[in-house]
Amino acid sequence: MTGSSGLLGTALVKALRDDGARVVRLVRRVPRGDEEAFWNPAKGVLDPAVLEGAEAVIHLAGVGIEDRRWSDEHKREVVRSRVEGTRTLAAALAGLTVRPATLLSASAIGFYGDTGDRAVDESSGAGEGFLAREVVVPWEAETAPAREAGIRVVLLRTGLVLAPEGGMLARILPVFRAALGAPLGSGRQYWSWISLDDWVLAVRYLLAHPEISGPVNLTAPEPVTNAEFTRVLGAALHRPTMPLAVPGFALRALLGEFAQEGVLSGQRVLPRRLLDGGYTFRHKRLDEALAAVL
Template sequence: MRVAVAGSSGFIGTALVAGLESAGHDVLRLVRHRPAAPDEAQWDPEQGVVPLARMAGVEAVVHLGGINVGSRRWTRRFKKQLHHSRIRSTTVLASALTGLSTRPRVFVSASAMGFYGPDRGREVLDEESEAGDGFLARLCQDWEHAAAPARAADIAVCHPRFGLVIGPGGGALKPLLPLFRLGLGGHFGNGEQFWSPVSLHDVVRALRFMIEQHGCVGPYNVCCPAPVSNGEFSRVLAHELHRPRLLPVPGIGLQIALGEASSELLGSLRILPTRLTEAGFTFDHEDVREIIRAAL
């Protein structure tokens, strides 16, 4: 199968391209720089430029682009950049696909667990749960809506709502490892908030599932079947690193250091991958210990 991937140089995108190629798929990487390899094609979402000629015969398109929400403090300006980087690129790509003489069968356009809001306590959340409130919830709703042109053209649109992606060299584990390796790690706030992690390995497998399985459409929570408290996550991480788990990081300290973005660490989202498992997908890493071991 010929698959086009936007955001192919990111943490998830790099792993996805490798996974697709290892499975025998022909990958076209949509890049913003001048192409440096035969499998690259330049696009410019700001100018609305998409290389349609290079995309002839593409059966699936995956869009993973967008500025990292955790890359800096959430100032008003940065939140506008987060919104624009996702909505503009998704709208341009989804609209361009409708102009292909033979349209792709499926468009996998990223979303995130922020769809459900910053904090839902102990409520069990699946794809039928209502959207939450707050900046990320509104961002994710706009992000998913931006793919509307593709849906209107009868392209199957899938929205993987990523949980906390954990893998070697990046993702949610990256900022935690230095402290935990020094034996200085602890849980955040009271540690009772639910986290919904997923291994990078299973993220790639889930994206391939949406691409390869005919009939996939709509939102899919991409997180392991066993959400865990932040306290348990930190306990397992410290144990796997053979380090002690020290005092918790006070919630007020995170709020001062990170501002509004602290809600990502202190909020509770207990999310289940209901639609994926009902569709027949199985996770290789089903719980937090397996996820952390795979990353380490």
């Protein structure tokens, strides 16, 4: 597994080890013990022997999109970290004599661009914008060598993951607990979310179902608007929310270019392939998910 020290990777490593699996973490420092191995995706360094005998490879590594303002350099690093890492891993997998059966590779619902009120699923094409065209499309394309070598490739198009210890929810909780939560921009943009528990369970489900390949939306079946998210989160915390929305111009001044694609735009994304495949969500509704994670 790459990206094993992040929010998603940490939770998934624990779940897989609790299942009895041996997880080898690919790290970019000196390994500590035989359950870590070194790789350097920027330089294409990965000893193929590390992958020999693996049942599956899970690739989650990439620079955080929201880590800082979208300068030109940060945007280049967002793209580079995803494209170079996926390229290094897919090439190493394709070159193996005995290959893992499965590669689960991180992706994002940013693939769909701003969908407005339109619901989209895995059959929908790529949208417009930096995240769709310059990040997700080339990121996913780099898995091609693994797929062409006969490895089952699943693209984990992940939405907003709800967990109090990290991600967007951790950033906004202090604001809502101070009774300062408010809709952002119009409030009509859709936020497609998934609880951390369901994300981990869905990935384990995909590992166990070899008939599923290609893009899979990791989102709950009931996306909500930003205004509804604001209302439900305030209710879950027993805190009032502000009656007036934070205007778009203020968000652009605060967050820069990220504000438009990361906050003011939205995706109404449905997990069609998970539902059709028989996956049962633990948290279908936002109020249920927030009650559980908080």
